[in-house]
Amino acid sequence: xxxxxxxxxxxxxxxxxxxxxxxxxxxxxxxxxxxxxxxxxxxxxxxxxxxxxxxxxxxxxxxxxxxxxxxxxxxxxxxxxxxxxxxxxxxxxxxxxxxxxxxxxxxxxxxxxxxxxxxxxxxxxxxxxxxxxxxxxxxxxxxxxxxxxxxxxxxxxxxxxxxxxxxxxxxxxxxxxxxxxxxxxxxxxxxxxxxxxxxxxxxxxxxxxxxxxxxxxxxxxxxxxxxxxxxxxxxxxxxxxxxxxxxxxxxxxxx
Amino acid sequence: xxxxxxxxxxxxxxxxxxxxxxxxxxxxxxxxxxxxxxxxxxxxxxxxxxxxxxxxxxxxxxxxxxxxxxxxxxxxxxxxxxxxxxxxxxxxxxxxxxxxxxxxxxxxxxxxxxxxxxxxxxxxxxxxxxxxxxxxxxxxxxxxxxxxxxxxxxxxxxxxxxxxxxxxxxxxxxxxxxxxxxxxxxxxxxxxxxxxxxxxxxxxxxxxxxxxxxxxxxxxxxxxxxxxxxxxxxxxxxxxxxxxxxxxxxxxxxx
Numbered sequence: 001x002x003x004x005x006x007x008x009x010x011x012x013x014x015x016x017x018x019x020x021x022x023x024x025x026x027x028x029x030x031x032x033x034x035x036x037x038x039x040x041x042x043x044x045x046x047x048x049x050x051x052x053x054x055x056x057x058x059x060x061x062x063x064x065x066x067x068x069x070x071x072x073x074x075x076x077x078x079x080x081x082x083x084x085x086x087x088x089x090x091x092x093x094x095x096x097x098x099x100x101x102x103x104x105x106x107x108x109x110x111x112x113x114x115x116x117x118x119x120x121x122x123x124x125x126x127x128x129x130x131x132x133x134x135x136x137x138x139x140x141x142x143x144x145x146x147x148x149x150x151x152x153x154x155x156x157x158x159x160x161x162x163x164x165x166x167x168x169x170x171x172x173x174x175x176x177x178x179x180x181x182x183x184x185x186x187x188x189x190x191x192x193x194x195x196x197x198x199x200x201x202x203x204x205x206x207x208x209x210x211x212x213x214x215x216x217x218x219x220x221x222x223x224x225x226x227x228x229x230x231x232x233x234x235x236x237x238x239x240x241x242x243x244x245x246x247x248x249x250x251x252x253x254x255x
Numbered sequence: 256x257x258x259x260x261x262x263x264x265x266x267x268x269x270x271x272x273x274x275x276x277x278x279x280x281x282x283x284x285x286x287x288x289x290x291x292x293x294x295x296x297x298x299x300x301x302x303x304x305x306x307x308x309x310x311x312x313x314x315x316x317x318x319x320x321x322x323x324x325x326x327x328x329x330x331x332x333x334x335x336x337x338x339x340x341x342x343x344x345x346x347x348x349x350x351x352x353x354x355x356x357x358x359x360x361x362x363x364x365x366x367x368x369x370x371x372x373x374x375x376x377x378x379x380x381x382x383x384x385x386x387x388x389x390x391x392x393x394x395x396x397x398x399x400x401x402x403x404x405x406x407x408x409x410x411x412x413x414x415x416x417x418x419x420x421x422x423x424x425x426x427x428x429x430x431x432x433x434x435x436x437x438x439x440x441x442x443x444x445x446x447x448x449x450x451x452x453x454x455x456x457x458x459x460x461x462x463x464x465x466x467x468x469x470x471x472x473x474x475x476x477x478x479x480x481x482x483x484x485x486x487x488x489x490x491x492x493x494x495x496x497x498x499x500x501x502x503x504x505x506x507x508x509x510x
Contacts, residue, residue, distance in 0.1 A: 005297060006293040006294075006296055006297035006300070007293065007297065008290045008291070008293040008294035008297060009290055010290050010291060010293075010294040010391060011294060012268070012294075012387070012390035012391055013267070013268040013269060013390065014268060014269045014272065014298070014386055014387055014389070014390035015294055015295075015297075015298040015387050015390060015391075017269065018298035018299065018301050018302070018383055018387060019297065019298050019301055020301075021301045021302075021303075023303065035263045035264055035265050036263070036265055038261040038262065038263040038265075039261075039263035039265040039266060039267075039270055040270075041261055041441070041445055042260060042261035042262065042263060042270075042274065042441075043269070043270040043273035043274050044273065045261070045438055045441065045444060045445075046273050046274055046275075046276045046438065047273070047276075047382060048276075048278065048382075048385070048396070048397045050397075050399045051399070051485075051486075051489055052436065052466075052482070052485070053486055053489075053490070054438060054439050054444070056444070057443075057444050057445070057446060057450065057455065058444065058445050058446065059446045059447070059448070059449070059450055060445060060446070060447050060448070061447075061448055062447075062448065063448045066448055066449070090450075092455070094452070094455055094456065095439070095443070095455060095456065095458070095459060096486055096490060098456055098459055098483070099459070099482065099483035099484075099486040099487050100486075100487055100490075100491045102480065102483050102487065103483075103484075103487040103491065105487060105491035106491075110493075111493050111494075111495070111496050111498065111499065112495075112498045112499040112502070112509060113402065113493075113494055113495035113496070113498045114490060114493075114494070116374060116402070116421075116498070117399070119371060119374065119375065120374065120375075120378045120399075120421065120422070123374075123375045123378040123379060123382070124378060124381075124382045126379075127302060127303075127378070127379045127382035127383060128273055128382060128386065130303070131269055131383065131386050132267070132269055132270050132273060134269070135267035135268065135269035135270060136265060136267055136270075141303070142303045142305075144305045144306070144372070144375075147368065147371070157449055157450055158449035158450045158451075158452075159450050160450065160452045160455075163450065166371075166375065167375070180301075181307065183300055183301065183309060184309050184350070186296070186297075186300065188312075188350070189300060189309070189311070189312050189313065190296055190300075190312070190313050190315060191312060191313065191314045191315070192314070192315050192317075193314070193315070193316055193317065193318045193321055194314070194321070194412055194413040195312065195314055195345075195412055195413045195414050195415065195418065196413075197349070197413075197415045200312065200347070200349055200350065200415075201349065201350065201353055203350070204350060204353055204354070211307075225357065227307070227354065228353070228354035228357050228358075229354075229358075230306075230307070231306075231308055231351055231354040231355075232354050232355050232357065232358040232360060234306055234308075235308070235351060235355075235369060236355045236358065236360035236361075236362075238365075238366050238368075238369075239366075239368055239369070240366070240367075240368035241366050241368070243366065243367045243368045243371070244366065244367040244509070244510060247367070254367060254499070254509055255499055
């Protein structure tokens with residue numbers, strides 16, 4: 001076992017697909033059929049769900065006009081327009097709320113746990129859909145930018161109160177083969193029995209160098225401390241700082 | 256396409272594994288080797304990550320004493336003790352904080368978006384690990400109960416500030432073959448182009464009947480409105496209502 005990656009003699013179709021995974025933003029003309037989508041979602045909807053609450057829904061978007069509308073608040077990512085199928089994975093408390101109402105209870109002032117349960121439930125379905133798609137040669141990219149403007153996305157997709165889009169996903173047959181971006185050395189990510197805080201932070205400098213080398217190899221401009229600089233630039237000024245208020249307006253209290 | 260499930264002529268090893276998935280809480284003596292765990296986590300750590308932040312870590316727990324300690328705040332779930340390997344999937348802002356500090360910035364008062372990014376990142380790795388394991392015949396169950404007492408779990412696993420356990424996972428070769436629990440009819444879960452609020456709520460009564468029939472078939476006590484009653488009993492009184500304060504103490508503000 002090298003300190004950078006986990007190697008193993010053991011493998012499978014699923015494991016190979018994950019090991020070779022990369023985000024795909026350019027799609028071939030090959031259609032993604034309803035049969036493909038049914039296979040993908042039929043499998044994905046068997047993902048584990050917390051205490052069987054099934055606090056998720058999915059919107060399958062094929063309408064070009066709706067994909068164009070979605071792209072706008074998502075920083076105009078053109079692959080949202082060009083992908084054959086866009087999936088929106090939703091945290092959905094509507095059915096839970098209906099269950100509460102049958103007992104004279106309310107979902108008002110729902111708490112952080114309920115928000116996380118629905119968010120994680122949706123993420124598990126989304127990740128399952130992604131690997132199911134990969135197994136059919138259908139690839140794509142997850143779109144966290146649906147959280148840029150939850151109200152606008154809700155308006156476009158007709159989402160009722162107590163539903164928000166956790167992330168989207170562009171899917172299609174790939175028309176590009178980008179070089180895989182290196183991940184942090186596993187020595188900082190995978191711990192045994194107890195967390196090793198020194199090991200966690202020790203990967204920063206080696207990873208900055210690895211990521212810089214990757215960006216240089218693909219001709220992308222970068223800085224000396226590639227990852228640290230990027231993360232600071234993206235997140236230290238509180239990215240999507242209006243999300244709490246926006247999700248409160250969607251009926252998620254996170255309190 | 257029936258209104259209840261999505262059927263498709265198209266399939267794959269990955270899709271079949273997901274379609275047949277069920278939570279496994281009893282494990283055979285067959286060992287789960289380090290080679291297995293490396294294969295599983297090597298693949299899982301290629302899951303998508305928001306803007307390459309990689310805001311996750313994993314603790315692989317094999318030490319029986321530590322598994323016993325973890326089981327206690329998790330409602331004494333005995334499969335945590337009996338499973339050959341327990342994985343804790345962590346939302347981890349430590350490396351992001353270190354990147355901020357290099358630029359004179361702070362991760363204090365991190366916001367809801369940053370908390371969700373780390374939570375979702377960890378969930379994507381966890382779900383990927385689960386399907387990778389399934390592809391090797393290794394099955395198990397996700398443990399959301401690590402969120403019952405985040406401080407206690409942090410103490411047991413030695414987690415530093417800005418790290419919390421999103422969920423755990425018991426893994427092993429199965430020694431049981433439980434009947435698969437029905438999921439809600441897809442007519443209420445999968446929407447096309449726009450969300451259909453009526454369709455979403457229309458599945459409640461049919462699903463209550465389906466779930467009741469399932470419980471009756473396996474000899475488990477249930478009520479007339481099986482799902483609605485269960486969800487109301489579990490969640491309407493604000494399950495894990497201390498989570499917000501507990502995660503704030505762990506360095507996650509969710510503000």
